[in-house]
Amino acid sequence: MQYYVDGFRPGDPDVSPKAANLDIGDRTDSALPDTVDVLIAGCGPAGLCLAAQLARFPDISTLIVEPKQGPMEKGQADGISVRSMEMFQAFGFADKVKREAYWVNQTTFWRPDPEAPQNITRVGIAQDVADDQSEMPHTIMNQARVHQMFLDVMKNAPTRLEPSYGVRVRDLTIDTNTDDHPVTVILEHVAPDGSIDGLSKVRANYLVGCDGARSAVRTAIGGKLHGDAAHQAWGVMDILANSDFPDVRRKCLIQSANEGNVLIIPREGGYLFRMYVELDKLNPDERVANRNLTSEHIIAAANRIMRPYSLDVKEVVWWSIYEIGHRLTDKFDDVPPEQQAQRTPRVFTAGDACHTHSPKAGQGMNVSMGDTFNLGWKLAHVLRGLSAPSLLHSYSAERQLEAKRLVETDHKWARIMSAPPGKSELDGSEMPRFQAQFIQNLEFTGGLAVQYEQSSIVGTPEHQHLATGQILGKRFHSARVVRLADAKPMHLGHVAEADARWRLYAFAGRDDNGERDGAIDRLCTYLLSDPASPMRRSLREGQDLDAVIDLRAVFQQDFTKLRFEIMHEVLRPEKGKYGLRDFEKVFCVDHKSGENIFELRGIDRDRGCMIIVRPDQYVAHILPLDATTALSDFFDHILLPSA
Numbered sequence: 001m002q003y004y005v006d007g008f009r010p011g012d013p014d015v016s017p018k019a020a021n022l023d024i025g026d027r028t029d030s031a032l033p034d035t036v037d038v039l040i041a042g043c044g045p046a047g048l049c050l051a052a053q054l055a056r057f058p059d060i061s062t063l064i065v066e067p068k069q070g071p072m073e074k075g076q077a078d079g080i081s082v083r084s085m086e087m088f089q090a091f092g093f094a095d096k097v098k099r100e101a102y103w104v105n106q107t108t109f110w111r112p113d114p115e116a117p118q119n120i121t122r123v124g125i126a127q128d129v130a131d132d133q134s135e136m137p138h139t140i141m142n143q144a145r146v147h148q149m150f151l152d153v154m155k156n157a158p159t160r161l162e163p164s165y166g167v168r169v170r171d172l173t174i175d176t177n178t179d180d181h182p183v184t185v186i187l188e189h190v191a192p193d194g195s196i197d198g199l200s201k202v203r204a205n206y207l208v209g210c211d212g213a214r215s216a217v218r219t220a221i222g223g224k225l226h227g228d229a230a231h232q233a234w235g236v237m238d239i240l241a242n243s244d245f246p247d248v249r250r251k252c253l254i255q256s257a258n259e260g261n262v263l264i265i266p267r268e269g270g271y272l273f274r275m276y277v278e279l280d281k282l283n284p285d286e287r288v289a290n291r292n293l294t295s296e297h298i299i300a301a302a303n304r305i306m307r308p309y310s311l312d313v314k315e316v317v318w319w320s321i322y323e324i325g326h327r328l329t330d331k332f333d334d335v336p337p338e339q340q341a342q343r344t345p346r347v348f349t350a351g352d353a354c355h356t357h358s359p360k361a362g363q364g365m366n367v368s369m370g371d372t373f374n375l376g377w378k379l380a381h382v383l384r385g386l387s388a389p390s391l392l393h394s395y396s397a398e399r400q401l402e403a404k405r406l407v408e409t410d411h412k413w414a415r416i417m418s419a420p421p422g423k424s425e426l427d428g429s430e431m432p433r434f435q436a437q438f439i440q441n442l443e444f445t446g447g448l449a450v451q452y453e454q455s456s457i458v459g460t461p462e463h464q465h466l467a468t469g470q471i472l473g474k475r476f477h478s479a480r481v482v483r484l485a486d487a488k489p490m491h492l493g494h495v496a497e498a499d500a501r502w503r504l505y506a507f508a509g510r511d512d513n514g515e516r517d518g519a520i521d522r523l524c525t526y527l528l529s530d531p532a533s534p535m536r537r538s539l540r541e542g543q544d545l546d547a548v549i550d551l552r553a554v555f556q557q558d559f560t561k562l563r564f565e566i567m568h569e570v571l572r573p574e575k576g577k578y579g580l581r582d583f584e585k586v587f588c589v590d591h592k593s594g595e596n597i598f599e600l601r602g603i604d605r606d607r608g609c610m611i612i613v614r615p616d617q618y619v620a621h622i623l624p625l626d627a628t629t630a631l632s633d634f635f636d637h638i639l640l641p642s643a
Helices: 045-054 082-091 094-100 143-156 216-220 295-305 364-383 389-418 433-440 461-466 519-529 534-538 628-636
Strands: 035-041 062-066 106-113 116-127 167-174 183-190 196-209 225-243 251-255 261-266 273-281 311-329 347-349 480-483 488-491 502-507 549-555 586-589 609-613 619-623
Touching: 035 045, 035 364, 045 062, 045 143, 045 364, 062 167, 082 094, 082 143, 082 364, 094 143, 106 433, 116 433, 167 196, 167 216, 196 216, 196 364, 216 347, 225 295, 251 433, 261 295, 273 295, 295 311, 311 389, 347 389, 364 389, 389 433, 461 619, 519 534, 519 549, 534 549, 534 628, 609 628, 619 628
Parallel strands: 035 062, 035 196, 106 251, 196 347, 502 549, 549 586
Antiparallel strands: 106 116, 167 183, 183 196, 225 273, 225 311, 251 261, 261 273, 480 488, 480 586, 502 609, 609 619
16 A cells, blocks of 8 residues: 655545545535536445545546435345455455455355255365465455445545435436536435435436436336246345354355255354245245245244254344346447447446346345446546547446356356255265355356456457466456565555556566566566557656556566666656655565466466556456557557547
8 A cells, every 4th residue: 555655644544635626525415516427326336336436536526326315234235255355455445354254265065864854964065265266255244334345435535425315316318419418317305204305407427327126227228127037935134043053154055855945144243144045936926025924934944944953043133035036137328239339328227227136146246346346447537538438338348248147147056046956966976956056156156257358458369378377358366476675475466456547567587687678678668768658648747657557567586686776767656746766566476485476377487478457457468578569559449648
């Protein structure tokens, strides 16, 4: 973490200096602005993830509205994938989550006892996060707590962004003939009793609907959710309880012979845990509300399924009854396919507004945040004049495909979870299907199966062999390194913040130690001095050299054999109003730990390479260190040159 670049100031370094001449964060709920750059509808994980990104930019005005009267207190989602934890690291609160959360280290599997099928018995234990899948754990924490961490990021950002509660979208119109705040949004002010207490009109450059499965934003742009329902009622409850069941503090998948299935998720704090409990089959024309099911029904069903063990519930903290549905909207923005060449998007949907699925794979909150982590940097690029508005077409193209994969995978998982055990499973001759499918799905449930296809922001694979463990279109896979200037061991991926900057990681060849005219030095000279350099071309007046593209170099030698003072000035830039030197751009292999990033990530040790990583941490391109023309050509399609 770097601070003091513009002078010493006491206090919490997570609290940024307040931006001058901005008042959106000081407005009351009833006094909404007339115009904003981005209006976000909904304070769920998708909306807050987007707001937390945009809040750091004083030159972007953002308004986020929520119909509830205040922040969430008891959340529905609780699973945080390792991919989301990597994202939280970029926001600065991953360590706080790790401290507070339950860590899912193992998952156990229970099925009917072949000797006494009315009882369940443990049949397997699986490691929940595969070795070297991520440096982050799979964690469980109340969704409301995750919301609060995003709210803290927003409130501590230069814009001091806070939600306007008791406000929701009623309708919107888009004027396609103007670029001056073309989205007119009618907002309802919702009183504590649910009545409407007035209307407001706000004009926005962009509107993002993170307003749930009944999204008013999606409806207004003609979007519909398509899919099916499993006609199966499930109950979910967070409880404080005593039980003789031995795995109550491990994630468990439990399958009974005739009574259904249970999924146990231990929660943070050491005592609380969640149970997903299979209840009744529903008729094709029946809704779950028709059954009038209660928390008592959930508890009774859990006790039937878990025999011979029992559950003594002391307190039900939160509960709900739901029906599994798998639905996907036909578009994630307002532009019809036939008009993409003539129009760029002005309205987007994210999270449950465009995809719904079962909660048992723990993907709802994670995929929703993934949507807006993808969208946030693109909006920032366009609004700040770094990229053309056509970049925004990539949001729907990338996230709709991933949502489709999610819905299909979750559909299969939900069916397997609800299926009765087969004969071979009951007699113990075969691994239960739900256990086999769980193991097969580990990359998916970790959030690591996302792979964006080749496009203007994901390059071609001709140089993939230079870094076989950093797959194009997938997230940058971090590994340990040592920072040269202070010998600090750390993860290379942790240098990336949620600041809409690109990362350019230059991995040196075997004999390159940073000296004059080596491959790293020549690359740095190009980036600093050549008129075609994307680093030079993208800079705006008054910006630091790394304001858009953040270069980091990694060498293979031990830090005792490298000299910081001979590194190229691009790797020792002077920054801020005092021109203070940045000492945190150069790294080497962590020989002490034995974790060699070149070996772990398949990086060519003779030639090295450069890896371009997008602001949302996905690998955009892999190039040889001397491929400067290809580097510039790639960024020329994304970044606009400065005036």
